Amino acid sequence: MSSVRLLVGTRKGAFIITSDGKREDWKIDGPHFGGWEMYHLKGSPADPDRIYASQSSSWFGQLVQRSNDGGRTWETMDNHFVYDGETGTHLYYDNTPHPWEFKRIWHFEPSLRDPDVVYAGAEDAALFRSSDGGKSWQEIPALRAAQGEKWQPGAGGMGLHTIVLDPSNPNRLFVAISAAGVFRTDDAGGTWRPVNRGLKSDYLPDPEVEVGFCVHRIAMHPSRPGTLFMQLHWDVNRSDDGGEHWHEVSGNLPSDFGFPIDVHAHEPDTIYVVPILSDSEHYPPEGKLRVYRSRTGGNEWEPLTNGLPQSHCYVNVLRDAMSVDSLDPGGVYFGTTGGQVYGSPNGGDRWVTIARDLPPVLSVEAQTLP
Numbered sequence: 001m002s003s004v005r006l007l008v009g010t011r012k013g014a015f016i017i018t019s020d021g022k023r024e025d026w027k028i029d030g031p032h033f034g035g036w037e038m039y040h041l042k043g044s045p046a047d048p049d050r051i052y053a054s055q056s057s058s059w060f061g062q063l064v065q066r067s068n069d070g071g072r073t074w075e076t077m078d079n080h081f082v083y084d085g086e087t088g089t090h091l092y093y094d095n096t097p098h099p100w101e102f103k104r105i106w107h108f109e110p111s112l113r114d115p116d117v118v119y120a121g122a123e124d125a126a127l128f129r130s131s132d133g134g135k136s137w138q139e140i141p142a143l144r145a146a147q148g149e150k151w152q153p154g155a156g157g158m159g160l161h162t163i164v165l166d167p168s169n170p171n172r173l174f175v176a177i178s179a180a181g182v183f184r185t186d187d188a189g190g191t192w193r194p195v196n197r198g199l200k201s202d203y204l205p206d207p208e209v210e211v212g213f214c215v216h217r218i219a220m221h222p223s224r225p226g227t228l229f230m231q232l233h234w235d236v237n238r239s240d241d242g243g244e245h246w247h248e249v250s251g252n253l254p255s256d257f258g259f260p261i262d263v264h265a266h267e268p269d270t271i272y273v274v275p276i277l278s279d280s281e282h283y284p285p286e287g288k289l290r291v292y293r294s295r296t297g298g299n300e301w302e303p304l305t306n307g308l309p310q311s312h313c314y315v316n317v318l319r320d321a322m323s324v325d326s327l328d329p330g331g332v333y334f335g336t337t338g339g340q341v342y343g344s345p346n347g348g349d350r351w352v353t354i355a356r357d358l359p360p361v362l363s364v365e366a367q368t369l370p
Contacts, residue, residue, distance in 0.1 A: 007041035012359035023345040047115035077134035109163035121160030154178035179214035195243030221268035249298020260322035283314035307351030320363035335361025
């Protein structure tokens with residue numbers, strides 16, 4: 001029987017949580033790297049035992065950790081991230097030029113085919129690639145050539161936080177940057193262009209602007225790589241042509257502000273979001289923790305509440321803190337800034353508390369294991 005491994009990054013360490021295919025009883029292992037901010041952990045689709053982890057500290061800087069045995073032991077990799085070529089400047093909050101500088105790794109995305117190939121999204125926004133399992137890193141500088149001088153940080157920094165690999169075309173990648181937008185390459189990173197047409201923002205007076213959008217997260221179903229879903233700073237959006245055009249699908253959500261978005265493993269029109277009240281009130285509307293599900297690819301949404309706190313709940317769910325497994329029925333998981341990890345073994349119909357009182361959760365990634 002298949003099993004599930006949850007890779008959970010928190011403000012004070014990483015936790016590895018496992019269960020069998022029934023997903024009723026869970027074993028929590030950790031913290032690994034206790035006291036460190038673990039921004040993101042991601043397992044390799046090509047090797048279930050290979051895990052990459054971003055370990056960060058304002059005092060000690062950035063470390064990359066790699067495990068080859070499912071998280072039982074770890075090895076520190078090369079941490080030499082250097083912007084390639086002329087670094088130049090980007091715009092800051094007050095529209096003044098600001099030099100590019102490396103701060104941390106927000107997200108890892110291992111190759112779908114080769115466990116030694118992995119991409120890393122950085123702050124300040126840049127894309128790095130390793131072809132030797134994290135032993136060395138090279139920036140893909142053509143991305144910042146896509147109007148990078150106009151990019152500005154969002155409230156949490158200017159991070160490249162989402163990397164989506166097209167399973168049907170190894171040369172096509174999508175990345176999302178706050179606050180710049182979505183960018184696509186069709187030649188394995190040689191050239192990039194913004195794909196943000198149709199997005200709307202009250203902060204951008206020019207409706208034809210190509211960059212400057214505060215995208216929080218994008219998601220794709222592997223069986224339909226031309227369709228993308230997005231949680232924007234405001235609005236949930238959908239594209240059916242690889243990002244060329246976007247349209248809003250917020251529909252009847254109680255708030256169209258939020259951070260995560262994900263797609264059911266077997267149902268490409270079933271998507272999940274977690275609305276929060278606003279960009280200044282980072283907690284659920286009415287203090288009720290509700291995951292919203294659309295079975296129609298957007299517009300029509302239903303609240304999923306069974307097993308979730310429905311009074312006096314004021315947590316947030318961050319952009320990398322939701323994930324799905326590929327079992328049948330499909331599982332959905334998310335972690336909160338209050339340190340809880342919730343899971344549903346049946347697509348969101350019923351939720352169970354997997355972990356309580358962890359440090360604030362930064363990321364949750366589900367691995368389905370043979």
